[in-house]
Amino acid sequence: MTNTADTRIADSIRDAFIAALLVAVLGFFFLALRTDIAPGGLALSTRWGLWFTAIAIVFAVRLLLNLFVYRAPAGAPKPESGIGKMAHRLSGYSTVFGYVMFALAAALPFIVMALFPVQQRQYIDLAILIMTYIMLGWGLNVVVGFAGLLDLGYVAFYALGAYSFGLLAFYFDIGFWVALPLAGLLAAMWGIVLGFPVLRLRGDYFAIVTLAFGEIIRVVLINWSDFTGGPRGVSGIPKPTFFGLDFTRGEGGFADFFGLEFSTIHRFVYLYYIIFILAIITYFVTARLRQLPVGRAWEALREDDIACRSLGINIRNTKLTAFAISAMFGGFAGSFFATRQGYISPESFTFIESAIILAIVVLGGLGSQIGIVIASIVMIGGMEMLRNLGFLTQIFGPDFDPVQYRMLIFGLAMVLIMVWKPRGLVSTREPSAVLKEKKKIGADLIGQGEGHKA
Amino acid sequence: MEYFVQQLINGLTLGSIYGLIAIGYTMVYGIIGMINFAHGDIFMISSFIALAVFLILTSVLGFAFLPVVLLIVLLVAMLFTSAWGWTVERLAYRPLRGSFRLAPLITAIGMSILLQNFVRVTQGARVKPLPPQIQGGIPLMDGMTDAGPIVVQISYMQLIIIVTTVVLMTVFSLIIAKTSLGRAQRACEQDRKMAALLGVNVDRTISLTFVMGAALAAVAGLMFLLLYGVIDFYIGFLAGVKAFTAAVLGGIGSLPGAMLGGLLIGLIEVFWAGYFSVEYKDVAAFSILAIVLIFLPSGLLGKPEVEKV
Numbered sequence: 001m002t003n004t005a006d007t008r009i010a011d012s013i014r015d016a017f018i019a020a021l022l023v024a025v026l027g028f029f030f031l032a033l034r035t036d037i038a039p040g041g042l043a044l045s046t047r048w049g050l051w052f053t054a055i056a057i058v059f060a061v062r063l064l065l066n067l068f069v070y071r072a073p074a075g076a077p078k079p080e081s082g083i084g085k086m087a088h089r090l091s092g093y094s095t096v097f098g099y100v101m102f103a104l105a106a107a108l109p110f111i112v113m114a115l116f117p118v119q120q121r122q123y124i125d126l127a128i129l130i131m132t133y134i135m136l137g138w139g140l141n142v143v144v145g146f147a148g149l150l151d152l153g154y155v156a157f158y159a160l161g162a163y164s165f166g167l168l169a170f171y172f173d174i175g176f177w178v179a180l181p182l183a184g185l186l187a188a189m190w191g192i193v194l195g196f197p198v199l200r201l202r203g204d205y206f207a208i209v210t211l212a213f214g215e216i217i218r219v220v221l222i223n224w225s226d227f228t229g230g231p232r233g234v235s236g237i238p239k240p241t242f243f244g245l246d247f248t249r250g251e252g253g254f255a256d257f258f259g260l261e262f263s264t265i266h267r268f269v270y271l272y273y274i275i276f277i278l279a280i281i282t283y284f285v286t287a288r289l290r291q292l293p294v295g296r297a298w299e300a301l302r303e304d305d306i307a308c309r310s311l312g313i314n315i316r317n318t319k320l321t322a323f324a325i326s327a328m329f330g331g332f333a334g335s336f337f338a339t340r341q342g343y344i345s346p347e348s349f350t351f352i353e354s355a356i357i358l359a360i361v362v363l364g365g366l367g368s369q370i371g372i373v374i375a376s377i378v379m380i381g382g383m384e385m386l387r388n389l390g391f392l393t394q395i396f397g398p399d400f401d402p403v404q405y406r407m408l409i410f411g412l413a414m415v416l417i418m419v420w421k422p423r424g425l426v427s428t429r430e431p432s433a434v435l436k437e438k439k440k441i442g443a444d445l446i447g448q449g450e451g452h453k454a
Numbered sequence: 455m456e457y458f459v460q461q462l463i464n465g466l467t468l469g470s471i472y473g474l475i476a477i478g479y480t481m482v483y484g485i486i487g488m489i490n491f492a493h494g495d496i497f498m499i500s501s502f503i504a505l506a507v508f509l510i511l512t513s514v515l516g517f518a519f520l521p522v523v524l525l526i527v528l529l530v531a532m533l534f535t536s537a538w539g540w541t542v543e544r545l546a547y548r549p550l551r552g553s554f555r556l557a558p559l560i561t562a563i564g565m566s567i568l569l570q571n572f573v574r575v576t577q578g579a580r581v582k583p584l585p586p587q588i589q590g591g592i593p594l595m596d597g598m599t600d601a602g603p604i605v606v607q608i609s610y611m612q613l614i615i616i617v618t619t620v621v622l623m624t625v626f627s628l629i630i631a632k633t634s635l636g637r638a639q640r641a642c643e644q645d646r647k648m649a650a651l652l653g654v655n656v657d658r659t660i661s662l663t664f665v666m667g668a669a670l671a672a673v674a675g676l677m678f679l680l681l682y683g684v685i686d687f688y689i690g691f692l693a694g695v696k697a698f699t700a701a702v703l704g705g706i707g708s709l710p711g712a713m714l715g716g717l718l719i720g721l722i723e724v725f726w727a728g729y730f731s732v733e734y735k736d737v738a739a740f741s742i743l744a745i746v747l748i749f750l751p752s753g754l755l756g757k758p759e760v761e762k763v
Contacts, residue, residue, distance in 0.1 A: 025537050029506045030576040042582060044509045150556050152563075197748050204489045204559060205747050208698065212740035215695070219740075223733040351691070355563050362560050408571035414564030415546050422553045 012066035020059035027054055101373065105131075105276060109269040124268045128275055128340065130380045132333055135279040137360040137372035139329030142286055144358065145367030146295065147322040148302030150207040153214025154357050156194070157187045157327040159349035161334020163221065166234035166344050176240035176339045180332060187331025188324040195323035199316055214354055221346040233345025237338050242270060275336055282329050283369065289325065298322050352407070356380075359410075363417050365424025374425055383410060456597030460606045461728045462721070467612040467681065469720020470619035474674035475697035476704070476712035477626070478539075478667025484643045484707035485663050486551070491562035492542055494694015495569035496668050500535035500675030501685045502573060505582060507531060508679075520587060524676075532672040539668025540661055542569075548657065566690070573687040581686040584679060588614065615677045622673060623713055626666070630709060639663060643707065692736065696723070699743040705756020714754060 032051035035042050104111075112123045136158065143151045164183035168174040174182075198209050221228050228234070239247060245254045247267035254270075255262040289295045297318045300308045309315055338344050360379055364371030386406050417425070475497050482490045507527045511517045546561045591609030630636035638659045641649040650656045678693070679685055700719040704711025719739060726738040746753065 022537070022541060025534065026541060029503045029534065030573065033506050033510075034577055035502075035505055035509060035582055036578065037580060037582070041513075042505070042509055042584065044506065044514065150559070197744065201747055201751070204487075204556075205702075205751065207556075207559065208489065208695075208702075209744050209747050211695070212699075212743045216737050216740050219734065219737050352567070355567060358560070359564070404575055405571075407567060408575055411564050411566070411568030411571055415561050415568060418557060418561045418564060419546065419549045422550060422557045 009067070012063055015066055016059050016063035019062040020055045023058045024051070024055050027051055098370065101370075102280075109272050113265070113269075120265060121268060124265070124272055126381065126384050128268070128272050129384070130376050131272065131275045131279050132337065132340075133357065133360055133376045133380050134373055135275065135282050135333050136330065136357045137364065137376055138279065138282045138286055138369060139326050139333065140357050140361050141367065141369065141372060142289070142298070142326040142329075143322050144361050146286075146290060146302065147298040147319065149319065149322070150204075150358075151210045151323075151326070152207045152351075152354055152358065153194075153210035153212070153217075154326070154330055155349045155351070155354040156210075156214040156217040157191060157330030158334040158337065158353065158357075159217055159221065159346070160187045160190050160327075161331030162338040162344045162349070163228060163234070163334075164331065165335035165338045166237050167228065169237050170234055175238055176335070180335050183335035184328045184331040187334065188328035191324040191327025192320055195320050195327075199319055211351065211354070214349075214351060218346050218349055221349070229345075231346060233343060233347070234338075235343040237342050237344065239267065239342065240270070240274060240339050271340055275333075275340075278332055278336060282332075286325075286329075287369065294318065294321055355414075356410070359414050363414070363424055365426035368424065368426040371424055371426035378425075379410070379413070382413075456595060456604050456606045457728070459595065460604070461724050463606075463608050463612060465721035465724035466717060467615050467720070468724055469700075469717035470615050471674045471677050471681070471716075472693070472697045472700045472719050473713040473716025474619060474622070474670045474677070475693060476700040476716045477709060478671050479698050479701040480704070480706055480708065480712040481639070481663050481667050483701070485639060486547075486558075486646075486660060487555070488547070488558045489562065489698065490547075490664075490667070491559060491694070492546075492565040492569060493667065493671060494690035494692075494697065495566045496535060496539055496542065496690070497671040497675050497678075497693055497697075498685070498687065498690030499538050499569060499573065500531050500668070500672035501679045501689065502577060502582075502675075503534050504528075504531040504672070504676040504679050505584060505685065508584070524587075524680075528673065528676055531676055532669040535668045535672035535675070536665040539664040539671075543661055543664040548660075566694075570687050570690065577687065579687065581684050584683045584685075586611075586683055587680060611681055615681065618673065618677070619713075622670065623709075626670070627709060629666075635659070635662060695743075696739050699739055699746075702743060703746050703753055705753025707757070708753070708755045711753055711755035 028051065031054050032047055034045050034047060036045060037043075108127055109124055112127070113120050116123055136154070140151060140154045143149050143154075161183040164186045165174075165176070165179040168179045168182060194210075194213050198206055198213075201209060222231055224230070225232075241247075242254050245257050247254045247270065249255070249262045253262065254260075254266055260266070290299070297308070297313050300311075300313060301315065301318055305315060308318075337348070341348075356379070360372055360375045363379065364373070364375030383406050386409065475493065478493045478496070479490060482488065482493070504527050507530045508523065511523045511526060517523050542565055546565045547558050550557045550561060588609070588611045591607040591612070593605050593607045595606045597604050597606065630639060638649070638654045639662075641652070641654050642656055642659050646656055649659075674693075678689070696719055697716065700715035701712045702715070703718055704713070704715030719742070722742060723735050723739055727735040730738075
């Protein structure tokens with residue numbers, strides 16, 4: 001008995017040693033050395049302390065994991081823990097959970113104002129941001145989750161919506177409420193235009209071409225300076241009005257009309273409700289569409305496109321509607337983004353943005369609407385929380401800037417969650433068509449746009 | 455005419471670099487059918503390693519004989535970049551083998567973001583300029599253009615890049631064609647399950663494929679560093695997308711195809727920038743990608759994909 005324990009400890013140490021060695025090799029040119037611009041060329045500086053610390057940490061963590069976590073014999077069911085378990089359990093009560101979330105979201109600005117009077121503006125702003133991503137996630141979910149087409153260029157439609165409103169306001173002096181449906185329509189039209197050529201593609205090829213389209217739109221926005229303002233972007237985009245009332249101080253403003261004391265927070269609360277309602281509309285439209293014939297066709301397409309064709313479903317139109325509807329919601333969200341910021345530039349619509357939205361959809365569990373809410377709160381909320389980690393500067397010295405680490409941690413989280421739970425945080429799905437009673441099925445049973453399985 | 459010849463030489467040089475990166479995409483796609491989205495960032499990592507090794511050799515250890523220095527830089531960069539390629543495969547892709555098809559693509563995107571920001575955090579976001587190391591060239595012809603007299607020349611740097619690429623291509627083609635590793639790779643490409651049943655160590659073969667791809671990306675990384683003299687943490691994204699375009703254009707899975715595609719992309723980009731507009735040269739590359747995929751999904755030298763029902 002002691003023999004096996006001894007070999008296990010020896011194995012663990014050996015494994016930890018290999019891991020540490022690997023970190024030493026990989027990190028040597030990045031952790032131990034640093035090149036900087038110095039007078040007269042480039043200068044190298046060394047940071048042996050950082051390098052050794054990284055090696056030691058990896059060694060210790062790997063050893064502890066080997067000794068205490070990976071001890072479970074192979075074949076034993078893995079205990080599910082943390083967010084996954086919570087999400088799993090919550091999805092079991094998805095209707096109740098949905099209502100609670102809805103009520104909470106509807107009352108959120110007032111809860112925030114009552115609980116955090118000092119930081120209310122910051123928190124409501126964060127809620128607006130999360131809500132925007134939830135809406136984008138639900139929009140993208142139509143293409144990725146329902147129709148099973150991996151779209152890496154969703155940000156193009158977000159950008160088109162934002163620029164539609166920005167330019168309409170700039171050239172024709174059109175307000176938010178008139179521009180909103182126009183932006184959605186324009187984005188949907190672009191969805192069809194860009195969707196048409198890629199109809200024949202599947203899987204990875206489809207993904208890469210949509211990525212290329214996203215980049216083309218951005219490059220055009222940067223270089224067509226006469227029309228779009230180029231890298232400078234469009235500024236002075238009007239704020240939304242409340243039935244013609246501006247959120248300004250004095251005569252004729254929102255506060256004045258209702259006899260309230262003027263406060264800048266009114267506009268934030270109003271913006272929150274706009275995006276909240278837009279998101280709810282997105283949810284209901286996509287959820288209802290899923291039940292309609294077109295939605296069933298999307299899902300059939302995702303499961304097996306050859307069977308789909310042989311049953312007489314028009315693949316072209318099915319894919320195009322998915323693309324157009326998804327693009328339309330992207331356009332709505334984009335024009336909301338434009339009015340919230342008051343300023344847009346191509347900088348806001350990089351590939352990273354597409355990756356973030358896609359990560360939310362995938363990590364939430366492809367096709368799971370509630371998973372997207374959870375993933376948005378975890379990812380966006382978590383990323384914004386990193387801004388508030390100023391206290392860490394006391395540990396790591398004054399040069400430590402937590403904001404720098406946001407994307408690093410984001411990338412790491414994307415890899416780890418994917419390796420740990422490839423089917424996303426919510427691992428069950430509700431089939432859209434049922435016989436007799438509703439029953440949840442495992443996410444593994446859902447195809448992901450891989451086409452016909454031989 | 456002279457302007458054309460000069461652009462042709464420039465295009466071939468750039469195309470060689472794209473071709474070297476494209477081989478990494480094409481080999482991985484051929485063997486496990488995934489787009490290794492992080493491959494462009496492996497290329498970026500390698501250029502940083504090359505820069506650090508170069509600085510150690512020249513300013514710390516004081517070597518001055520450039521050919522030896524560059525050779526050592528090349529070998530060290532290939533070695534260390536291979537370790538990166540191996541690790542990425544081991545950590546992010548191997549656990550997902552057998553999962554649904556898009557899962558590794560999504561971790562690859564995560565990995566790409568992770569690598570970019572790792573380099574940004576550890577090496578800083580500012581560009582690293584390296585003064586040109588190899589000066590001069592061989593004049594080929596004289597001529598006149600609208601802008602004044604022009605001397606068409608192939609610089610030593612361009613010559614080195616083209617020669618190195620040709621040599622490496624030959625070596626790697628031989629490895630694929632003649633060695634047992636190459637045989638194992640071709641076997642896995644055709645039918646992974648069958649190869650495993652016949653005693654091919656599939657995991658090892660896939661790992662070695664990533665290592666080979668990373669090593670070639672390291673060559674491209676060094677060439678890029680020497681040719682442009684400016685690197686930052688973001689160079690991997692564009693170079694990666696263009697190299698992938700090259701791999702698709704040549705027919706994904708085909709080694710000579712990747713090289714041909716790389717050369718074509720390089721030429722198209724240079725000529726587009728030279729004759730039409732510099733601003734839209736990236737649009738040209740992306741549009742070609744879209745057009746090729748739509749009208750010629752199996753590429754120039756690729757095998758058409760047969761749909762089994």
